[in-house]
Amino acid sequence: MPAWHRVLDEVLHDRRSALVGYAALFTLDRRDAEDLVHDAIVRTFAKPRALTDVYTAEGYVRSVIRTMFIDSARRTASWRTKVHLLADTGHARSPEHATAAALDVRAALAGLTPRERAVAVLRYFDDLTVPEVAHELGLSTGAVKRYLFDATAKLRTALGPDVLPHDPDAAVESGSHL
Template identity: 50%
Template structure:
């Protein structure tokens, strides 16, 4: 008897019993149907030699139980961390303004000279201090200050006033002490 024949026989002769077993575990008809279907897929996805309807039923019942327990553990773990992702009763925020702002910043950065752009990204996006930017770029602190001043004026002309460094982080990078 091939796998397809075993599956057909199992579904026809023991389908209601498998559904009943899954229903006792889940307490919901649609969840029981999904559980039986998942267990059948898991059982018959691999070729097994000498599969009979009886041995297949034992595999499916074990798969039903394993899937049910795995899902319960997953839900329990998820309920412990779900609150970290945000409130579910709040409507989702429209991402369009943030996407537009990112595109505006990218376009504005593209207008800067390479040294100005590097200094601006290191200072305002990577949140490095001016001496750290100077060290990274291999320049004097005064040169970095000039690049930042020029870049700041160009960016303000294109984007409006820049946020205060101390109150508005531009990235999720390092935080200031």
């Protein structure tokens, strides 16, 4: 039996309850703490590591617990800032409304030039930055900003002024010509 098997057994049998108690300080919920400990143990022992004693392994698992909790909190905060883009939480919409909205968006996108459409999709759907869009399409950042400005104006005209979030990258400096 490899040494890490013995260490894993000791962590699971002797230190698991202490680890769950530690995780509960972060999650404030025992079930979430147990899930966090489980995930941290899996992440810790999924790769070969030089964990030869239970105390070193426990310290490593505690570090993974902290990291996973912080990463999860960041993902949740990021999700909260973007969830409004996916659904209107004010009221449930019918499938017919969703179909009509999809057709409206498709028609609005059809009114864009191919470059405007590509820039808008990469910027607003794939959430790429202007330099990333420029790299992806082989354009200058100034050209991307111009296409984005034009596409945003056309989309707002077709779909309404509040359909797209304010995007400072969609603004073109006055006097710039391509």
